[in-house]
Amino acid sequence: MSFFTKLYSNIHFVPRCGRITQVRKYLSDRYGAIGETISKREQNTDMPVVCLSLDRCHEKNFPISSLMIDRMVATIDSAEHLHGSQYYLHKFRYSENGYFLRPWTVYTYVDKCLKYDTQILMECLKNKQHYGIFPDQICFNKVLDHFMKKNDLKGGVEVLAEMFLLEMLDNKTCHALSLKVLSQYWEANVAQGNVVPDFTDVVEKRNIAGVLYCVGGFLSNPSIMVMGQSLLGQIEAEHGIRAIYQEPWGPLSWEPGYLDRALSHLETSNSVISEECANILLHCAEQQGSDSDTLVRVKEVSNNLRERSLVSSDETLTLNGAANKLLSCLEVNEGHDMDSFKQTADEWIKERDILIEIESQILKEYSNERERVFQEMEIDDKAHLMAVERLGFWDLAKSEEVDVSDQIFYLRKDYVEGAMYDLDILERYREICGSTKEPVILI
Incomplete structure (x- = not known):
């Protein structure tokens, strides 16, 4: 199909006031590109690496944050990745953080579906309550x-x-x-x-x-x-x-x-x-x-x-x-939509940057707390061993296994980097933005 054939296939003509008026049948490419600023971002890893972290969180019952899911969606670059993403969206939807799927994540996921496989998108829309995709x-x-x-x-x-x-x-x-x-x-x-x-x-x-x-x-x-x-x-x-x-x-x-x-x-x-x-x-x-x-x-x-x-x-x-x-009137209405979304996209980018910064702060706090706790545990183990050697109770030399189920998840030795509760991120975000605290009801 030539360029002009393709161009005029998207245009038809209707009579108005005795003359022929050109009317577009479809949205412009600019409208279709809405959200690209949200979807396109630098990624330091690929999807298999991100999914490996998500799998470890599932195995160890660690909370998966909405930012981890956002990174997973952003790394989708093939139809195979898109098919695999449904599993993680479904698992996230039924987790403690399932109510916090970010709107820009939904935009990115829809763009990926339109690019690679629209059938996946239709399946997610028809079962939106199971995947959390609400465009x-x-x-x-x-x-x-x-x-x-x-x-x-x-x-x-x-x-x-x-x-x-x-x-x-x-x-x-x-x-x-x-x-x-x-x-x-x-x-x-x-x-x-x-x-x-x-x-x-x-x-x-x-x-x-x-x-x-x-x-x-x-x-x-x-x-x-x-x-x-x-x-x-x-x-x-x-x-x-x-x-x-x-x-x-x-x-x-x-x-x-x-x-x-x-x-x-x-x-x-x-x-x-x-x-x-x-x-x-x-x-x-x-x-x-x-x-x-x-x-x-x-x-x-x-x-x-x-x-x-x-x-x-x-x-x-x-x-x-x-x-x-x-x-x-499509062109005029398009302009209104794009102007409105530009402001929304700017707010999303700002919010996302703040959330990522909060995540980094929490992870740093987790790291400091883990280092402190592990040092105390090491000191306790050394003191225990010295006491056993001095008193001769060699049957007590082997330390008892610790029940990890009673430990705070980020203090466990098998902690997965990035695992955290979205409510903790939300509380920090409210403090930074000075927003009113609203009740969050988890069912």
Whole structure:
């Protein structure tokens, strides 16, 4: 593929006010490079060495700090390393320090996954409670954009589902990308003569409907929101209200009557909806039976809207048209995201430098304490041996073995460098920054 072919494949054109307007389909390379200042850092070791220390900590039941995990993630430089990292993330998640995985570590890990193997990322996202990978909105936008550029609609919809479940849809850049992914997915999966794709998975249908409903609400777009409500109403009628919010869990209201609320909104609103939205609303009502009260009401509301000229065939009101309209503002929204993240990244770098300095101080204190304790133990052993030689109790010459389980972990002779509790680091950090102490509840 030539340079110009690749360039213009990321651009399409939409009519606006009688002229052709150029609109980007994807995020810029600058947006994709967000977080590189966090991910790129000098490493004095490689991943096998770091993992060896982590394994020794696991064997000896020493605490693994979030900074040790951060170094492990930073040293990933191949798909094999990435596959092996899942084990350590899982072990860390269920350790005493499992609640302290740093946000820049998550950014670095996501970048590594996008570079080497996105399937690992999807597995971590779908099992986020076991790996502790909870990206923010900007990080999610990068992942979604990655799947869009690969023309992987299924992967893009799966990412959208995770964003929906984590309630990460209130971002303008996300609105443009999510509607574009759904419009492409819709077009690719809807059969000729139908208005709704033939969903085989109720959970997938619920997630897509939830995204439409939430994004439509954020945009105050009645067409998109009613499309989502209609699909949710169909699921409610066929599978019950629990299939919407509980089986599996989803951040949606457990109050029944999604289709009724959509109709009530259309009855009291003067907003124009698309022909696409009206057809989907009618389709979802027809699934409840040709003689159902809901279908009768839908037809009455639809006829009323048409009489008031509130149903339009304007392409800009459709799902694809709304996506293209948002994409026309993508560059501006990108700029806002990048400006916001730059400040966040600076704060992260500053915090990370402070934490590393605190770690060095604690390790130095551990070393001094170990040296003092070992010297005292050596003196005690010499005094014991002298007493045995003077009194002749040779059967007591051999010192008793010390139970290491009762020792403080960093005073053990087999201590692994770097092992410490994140709460100790956090307390020092609060003292340095003068931040208010908040309760930390470990379950």
